[in-house]
Amino acid sequence: MKKFGRRADEMPTRLPTLMASSSTVAPGLPPVLLATPLTAPSLASSASASSSEAQALSASAPKREESSTHTVMSASLRERVIEQIEPAVAASVSREVLRRQIEEIIHGIANQERLELSGREQLRLAEEIADDMTGYGPLRQLLLDETINDIMINGPSNVYVERSGKLERVAVRFRDNDHITAVAQKIAAQVGRRVDESSPMVDCRLPDGSRVNIILPPLAIHGPCVSIRKFPSRRLNIAGMIENGSMTPALGQLLEIASRCRLNVLVSGGTGSGKTTLLNALSQFIDHSERIVTIEDAAELQLQQPHVISLETRPPSLEGTGQVTQRDLLWNALRMRPDRIVVGEVRGAEAFDMLQAMNTGHDGSISTVHANSARDALTRVENMVQMGQVNLPSRAIRAQIVAALDLIVQVERMRDGQRRIVQITEVIGLEGEVITTNDVALFEYKDEDVHGRISGTYRSTNAVPKFKSRLVYYGLERAWAEAMRQI
Missing domain, CATH: 3.30.450.90 (Beta-Lactamase)
Known part of the structure; x- marks a missing residue:
C-alpha cells in the first residue's frame, strides 16, 4: 500500500498540521511568519488527481513522467508555502528560523493533503525556499x-x-x-x-x-x-602569495620596497590572472596615515588602511542621463586631497587623467590593465589615452607614460592553474619614438612535474634603476640591492 508523507522505509513520524492560529505553530518559531491560513484546497485536488493517475499508469509510465509530475507538484507546493510567509517578517529573522518555519508549513500541507513527499524531499524543498528568500538560491x-x-x-x-x-x-x-x-x-x-x-x-x-x-x-x-x-574571505597579503607560489620572497621584498618608496605601479595581466588580488596585497604597505581614494566600475577593492574613500561609477538611467564615469570620478578625486589614487582597472579615456594624477604629486598610485605583457601594457595605455586625446601626438603620450609609470608587474594564470608574477619591468625613458624598459625580474620556464605543475626560475639584468634617488631618499637602496641579489 502506498504511503503518503514519508517513504515506505522510513519510521512513522507524526507530522504537525499547521493552521493559521499561533497554537499550531512549532514552539519557539514566530507565528507572524504565517500570512494566510493553510486551509486553501487548491493543491489537494490537483495532488489527488496526480496520485490517482500515477497509480493507474504505474505499470507502463516511464520514470521521466513521474519526475515531471513530481516537479509540477513541488512547484505548486513552493507557491503555496511562499503565500503563507510574510516577506517583511521573513526578512527580519535568521535563515535557520525561517527554514524551520518553512519546514513546518511543508509538513503541515503534506500531512493534511496526503502528498507523496518523503521527509528528505520536504527538507530539501525547505532549504531551497529558504535560500531563495534569504539569499541567492542555488x-x-x-x-x-x-x-x-x-x-x-x-x-x-x-x-x-x-x-x-x-x-x-x-x-x-x-x-x-x-x-x-x-x-x-x-x-x-x-x-x-x-x-x-x-x-x-x-x-x-x-x-x-x-x-x-x-x-x-x-x-x-x-x-x-x-x-x-568571488572575493576571498581571507585577505591575501604578500606573505600569502609567496606561500601559494605566486612569487618568491625576493619579489615580495621588491614590491614592498616599491610601495614604501611611493613608486607608481601598473599591474598587468589577462582575465582571471590575479591582478586585483595583487593590487589588494600591495596596499598592505601603504602607510596608515595616508588618504587613499579608490575608483572602480564595481567596488571590489578591500584596502587595509583606515583612511580610504571608495568611489564607484554609475550607469546612465533609462533616459540616458545621470551617468558617472571613471574619468568623472578621477577629476573629482583630484579635489579630495588624496595622497594616493588607486584605479581598480583602467579601460578607456580615463588613462590620460590617471597619468596626469601620477605626474602631479600623487606618487605611489596603483592601477591594473588587461594586457599580455609589460610591452603590451604600455601600448594599451597609449591607445586608451588616444581615445580621449585624439589630437595629442604619440610621442607626447609616450613621454607622459614614461614620466608617470615606474614599474609594470605582469601576472599570469599558467596552464597548470597557478597564478604567478612572470615579469617586473621598469619603465626607463624614451629613445626616439620607443619607450625603453628594463626587466627587473623575468620568469623563465624550466619544466613540470608528474602532476603537471610548472617550475622555473627568475632572472634579472641587475641594472641600476632610474628611481635610485628615491630609494636613497627613503633609505631603502641597500634593501633593494639585497633583494635583487636573491632573485
Missing part, C-alpha cells in the same frame, strides 16, 4: 565554498566553477531561466543596479566584494548568463 552553497574562485552560470543545469585554476561542471540546478533571472535581479538590486530586457547587461558586486557580470536575453541568445569572481 548559488548559496557555491558562495560558501572557499575553494571556488569563479562561478559561471550558463543555464539552469549548466553551471561551472573554477577551483585551483581549473574549470569543472557542478551539480547545481536552477529551476529554469526565470529562476536565474530572478537571482540576478536580486543581486543587481542590492547595489542599486537594474537588469532586465531594456537594460540586459550590468556589472555589479555582492556585499562581500565579489564581482558579478550579468547578461540577459536578447543579448544572451540561449538564456541569462551570470559570471561571479
